[in-house]
Amino acid sequence: MASLVNGITNEQVSVHDRGLLYGQSVFETIAVYRQQPLLLDAHIQRLQRGCEVLSIEFDEATLLQEIGRLCEAIQLAVLRVMVSMGEGGRGYLNPSPARPNRIITTHDYPQHAQAYRDRGVVLGLSEFRLARQPALAGIKHGNRLEQIMARSNWQPQWQEAVLVDQMENVIEATQANIFVRHGDQLLTPMLDQAGVAGVMREYILQSADKVGVSAEAVPLSIADIESAEEVFLSNCIIGLWPVRQFQKTTFNDFSISHKFFELMQRDGAIPTF
Amino acid sequence: MASLVNGITNEQVSVHDRGLLYGQSVFETIAVYRQQPLLLDAHIQRLQRGCEVLSIEFDEATLLQEIGRLCEAIQLAVLRVMVSMGEGGRGYLNPSPARPNRIITTHDYPQHAQAYRDRGVVLGLSEFRLARQPALAGIKHGNRLEQIMARSNWQPQWQEAVLVDQMENVIEATQANIFVRHGDQLLTPMLDQAGVAGVMREYILQSADKVGVSAEAVPLSIADIESAEEVFLSNCIIGLWPVRQFQKTTFNDFSISHKFFELMQRDGAIPTF
Numbered sequence: 001m002a003s004l005v006n007g008i009t010n011e012q013v014s015v016h017d018r019g020l021l022y023g024q025s026v027f028e029t030i031a032v033y034r035q036q037p038l039l040l041d042a043h044i045q046r047l048q049r050g051c052e053v054l055s056i057e058f059d060e061a062t063l064l065q066e067i068g069r070l071c072e073a074i075q076l077a078v079l080r081v082m083v084s085m086g087e088g089g090r091g092y093l094n095p096s097p098a099r100p101n102r103i104i105t106t107h108d109y110p111q112h113a114q115a116y117r118d119r120g121v122v123l124g125l126s127e128f129r130l131a132r133q134p135a136l137a138g139i140k141h142g143n144r145l146e147q148i149m150a151r152s153n154w155q156p157q158w159q160e161a162v163l164v165d166q167m168e169n170v171i172e173a174t175q176a177n178i179f180v181r182h183g184d185q186l187l188t189p190m191l192d193q194a195g196v197a198g199v200m201r202e203y204i205l206q207s208a209d210k211v212g213v214s215a216e217a218v219p220l221s222i223a224d225i226e227s228a229e230e231v232f233l234s235n236c237i238i239g240l241w242p243v244r245q246f247q248k249t250t251f252n253d254f255s256i257s258h259k260f261f262e263l264m265q266r267d268g269a270i271p272t273f
Numbered sequence: 274m275a276s277l278v279n280g281i282t283n284e285q286v287s288v289h290d291r292g293l294l295y296g297q298s299v300f301e302t303i304a305v306y307r308q309q310p311l312l313l314d315a316h317i318q319r320l321q322r323g324c325e326v327l328s329i330e331f332d333e334a335t336l337l338q339e340i341g342r343l344c345e346a347i348q349l350a351v352l353r354v355m356v357s358m359g360e361g362g363r364g365y366l367n368p369s370p371a372r373p374n375r376i377i378t379t380h381d382y383p384q385h386a387q388a389y390r391d392r393g394v395v396l397g398l399s400e401f402r403l404a405r406q407p408a409l410a411g412i413k414h415g416n417r418l419e420q421i422m423a424r425s426n427w428q429p430q431w432q433e434a435v436l437v438d439q440m441e442n443v444i445e446a447t448q449a450n451i452f453v454r455h456g457d458q459l460l461t462p463m464l465d466q467a468g469v470a471g472v473m474r475e476y477i478l479q480s481a482d483k484v485g486v487s488a489e490a491v492p493l494s495i496a497d498i499e500s501a502e503e504v505f506l507s508n509c510i511i512g513l514w515p516v517r518q519f520q521k522t523t524f525n526d527f528s529i530s531h532k533f534f535e536l537m538q539r540d541g542a543i544p545t546f
Contacts (some may be wrong), residue, residue: 023296
């Protein structure tokens with residue numbers, strides 16, 4: 001698979017890169033289908049917002065040019081786009097001026113994505129508790145030890161797991177956002193204290209009226225999942241996975257999941273194979 | 274300055290290293306003086322504990338051999354020793370088997386350290402609030418965005434800043450631990466919810482009786498700093514800095530700071546220039 005560092009084919013970065021030293025970076029994972037990076041505008045916007053929060057300079061034009069170059073040869077793959085603070089600075093003090101590193105890599109599209117979409121997934125409840133840090137909530141930054149620890153605690157029968165914060169608020173799944181439907185109301189957790197505000201989550205919030213539901217980000221509890229008529233997970237690689245079981249609760253209504261899935265295909269938000 | 278990656282002189286690591294992707298690493302900054310890495314046993318122990326928490330395999334013998342090799346030519350420097358999870362895995366799922374990367378670099382010893390020791394420092398109070406995450410508290414892992422954000426908010430007259438958590442408990446300074454003395458009682462914050470348990474902090478806790486005080490880790494408040502007779506900061510590079518001012522409070526008693534400083538020199542815990 002391919003790898004570009006600052007526009008040059010290269011699989012190495014400096015040991016002094018602050019992405020390596022401190023996780024001082026933001027990243028996106030983007031589905032690429034038939035040479036097109038899907039939902040690219042939204043990914044670029046989120047990168048830009050993350051760079052603002054972390055004081056990393058963002059060169060959109062150069063990044064877009066490099067992404068386009070890598071995608072030219074791709075039929076179906078995952079693109080990982082990372083912008084780090086680059087080298088320099090003194091300890092935690094940021095370099096000035098900074099020269100960010102752009103690191104773009106391509107990866108195989110996950111084979112299980114389609115099966116999970118068709119059959120639905122078994123969702124567990126992680127024992128890991130996310131910290132509450134409003135200064136970093138929402139953006140997709142490079143400090144991801146919590147997700148790694150949560151992932152290592154999945155039970156074998158789970159295909160994803162719900163993460164709650166230390167006040168027992170539902171935040172997200174390990175590598176996806178979560179939605180629950182009660183009647184024609186679609187709810188997803190507010191992410192002002194923890195969690196990653198996914199690009200596909202935003203797409204779903206924006207297009208809810210097209211599938212006949214109203215959508216809102218709210219404080220969400222475990223009970224709100226258990227009492228839902230329909231539950232699904234979203235991210236930009238999988239698109240959407242219906243949940244067929246969460247702990248002891250089973251779900252049989254996948255009607256809105258299927259409508260969203262069709263909409264995503266029509267909109268070119270996910271691969272259409 | 275020198276750089277070893279897995280024992281080979283090299284300034285580059287793979288773009289697929291999970292230290293870069295997720296900050297999945299632990300690190301130490303060690304003072305080296307006259308070919309000796311100071312307090313090496315304690316640094317190695319903390320690295321090992323951090324690797325255990327993050328499920329990173331720890332090869333002590335190889336690491337010690339590489340550290341020894343790099344230190345042979347050093348009169349005075351800072352050594353940064355990092356162990357990352359290495360490459361592989363699927364997203365947040367850890368690689369199995371894993372092949373950790375050992376990344377050791379040398380850096381100039383900071384010039385301002387001695388002046389701050391002699392004159393004492395002005396300590397501010399950061400507006401940044403640390404998250405509470407007991408699963409990661411105490412270890413020196415590679416997810417350091419909070420410290421970077423806190424550092425970027427220092428006011429110009431500060432030489433360090435106190436960080437509190439979201440419940441207003443004092444945790445640490447940006448790149449040092451904090452001690453306050455009331456009479457013959459030396460107190461430092463408990464670090465079971467946030468913060469890095471410094472190697473020099475541990476040294477001070479262990480050797481308090483040698484300078485005639487009792488030492489304890491406790492929940493600490495801003496008021497406990499303001500009402501102290503003496504306040505100082507510690508880390509393995511600076512050794513110890515007396516605090517002469519914290520916000521509007523000034524301190525004139527540096528007696529225990531000086532005793533600890535002399536003890537550190539006698540014990541070979543800090544450079545003796």
